[in-house]
Amino acid sequence: MEYTTLGDTGMEVSRVCLGCMSFGTSDWRDWVLDETEGIELVDRALELGINFFDTANMYSAGESERVLGKALDGRRDEAVVATKGYFQMDESNPNSGGLSRKAIEQELDDSLDRLGMDTIDLYQTHRWDYDTPIETTMRALDDAVRRGKVRYLGASSMWAHQFAEALHTSDRLGLDRFATMQNHYNLLYREEEREMLPLCEKEGVGVIPWSPLARGYLARPHADAETTTRGETDDHARQHPYFEGGGREVNERVEELADEKGVKMAQIGLAWLLHQEGVDSPIVGTTSVEHLEDAAEAVDLDLSDSELAYLEEPAEPVRVSGHE
Numbered sequence: 001m002e003y004t005t006l007g008d009t010g011m012e013v014s015r016v017c018l019g020c021m022s023f024g025t026s027d028w029r030d031w032v033l034d035e036t037e038g039i040e041l042v043d044r045a046l047e048l049g050i051n052f053f054d055t056a057n058m059y060s061a062g063e064s065e066r067v068l069g070k071a072l073d074g075r076r077d078e079a080v081v082a083t084k085g086y087f088q089m090d091e092s093n094p095n096s097g098g099l100s101r102k103a104i105e106q107e108l109d110d111s112l113d114r115l116g117m118d119t120i121d122l123y124q125t126h127r128w129d130y131d132t133p134i135e136t137t138m139r140a141l142d143d144a145v146r147r148g149k150v151r152y153l154g155a156s157s158m159w160a161h162q163f164a165e166a167l168h169t170s171d172r173l174g175l176d177r178f179a180t181m182q183n184h185y186n187l188l189y190r191e192e193e194r195e196m197l198p199l200c201e202k203e204g205v206g207v208i209p210w211s212p213l214a215r216g217y218l219a220r221p222h223a224d225a226e227t228t229t230r231g232e233t234d235d236h237a238r239q240h241p242y243f244e245g246g247g248r249e250v251n252e253r254v255e256e257l258a259d260e261k262g263v264k265m266a267q268i269g270l271a272w273l274l275h276q277e278g279v280d281s282p283i284v285g286t287t288s289v290e291h292l293e294d295a296a297e298a299v300d301l302d303l304s305d306s307e308l309a310y311l312e313e314p315a316e317p318v319r320v321s322g323h324e
């Protein structure tokens with residue numbers, strides 16, 4: 001496995017991160033693994049040298065964090081653990097979501113409890129909170145770092161102007177700033193190349209794209225898009241504009257290049273992302289040990305400039321998707 005320094009944190013992460021949205025309970029989503037299978041995947045990830053794991057309080061309503069914590073029991077120091085907060089956890093409690101000081105302090109403590117850890121390596125805001133001033137959020141997050149509950153701060157999908165404001169606010173107040181951006185970025189969705197990625201590059205922010213395989217649509221021909229349980233039932237996948245613009249042709253070119261090189265389509269999709277300037281570690285989602293092994297192998301897959309250009313050529317602008 002190859003490692004890279006995550007943004008300006010000085011912390012080393014594997015070039016592939018294992019996304020844990022598919023761990024917890026199938027009561028949450030049909031395609032989610034139970035505890036035993038989740039632990040098996042984490043064990044195999046560690047064997048492959050993958051040391052970076054991303055979860056969120058909302059995945060399986062907290063069960064994903066619990067499974068990840070259990071899987072890492074006794075091996076905590078080997079892993080870089082990232083989680084997120086923002087989405088409301090309890091329908092009857094309006095303060096169980098958002099990024100107010102009250103919500104952050106409570107939700108962070110609940111995440112630590114479920115993970116069974118004293119500290120989270122990377123604590124991320126899942127979305128922008130339009131009801132809380134960014135200054136309040138950044139002060140509460142900075143306090144979490146000072147209290148030793150969190151090592152580094154990160155953010156997930158938002159507009160670039162909002163991220164710039166958050167970074168500027170921390171700098172102005174002398175607070176810890178966001179060290180990473182977890183954004184929606186893959187070969188079928190490239191709108192982040194306009195504003196967010198250049199901003200991250202300029203600010204030394206690490207980039208860890210979510211849904212790097214377009215929720216599976218980059219891992220199989222478009223005619224087969226809905227042939228898996230997740231493909232059939234994942235409404236989010238259908239909402240993203242993956243097959244708009246030149247998406248279908250990109251998908252065909254991924255298949256063609258994969259055949260030519262004797263590798264899997266998923267490996268072409270991941271290798272393309274790993275060749276993009278500024279991308280540290282795509283967060284791969286999988287429920288299969290074999291697919292996890294594919295992802296680890298993709299780190300060594302070299303694509304030439306002309307192959308990269310061939311894959312990119314059909315892309316056309318599409319509507320923004322992933323944050324609102």
Ligand SMILES: NC(=O)c1ccc[n+]([C@@H]2O[C@H](COP(=O)([O-])OP(=O)(O)OC[C@H]3O[C@@H](n4cnc5c(N)ncnc54)[C@H](OP(=O)(O)O)[C@@H]3O)[C@@H](O)[C@H]2O)c1
Binds near residue numbers: 018022157216283284
């Ligand atoms: N911050 C956010 O708002 C946000 C949003 C979405 C996701 N995330 C994070 O990103 C992670 C990944 O998201 P995602 O699951 O949507 O990502 P993804 O990696 O784009 O897609 C996962 C899908 O690809 C399939 N797949 C993976 N490797 C494959 C292979 N080698 N061959 C064939 N199919 C393959 C998986 O099927 P199998 O299960 O069969 O392998 C699964 O259906 C999540 O776990 C979460 O941590 C964050």
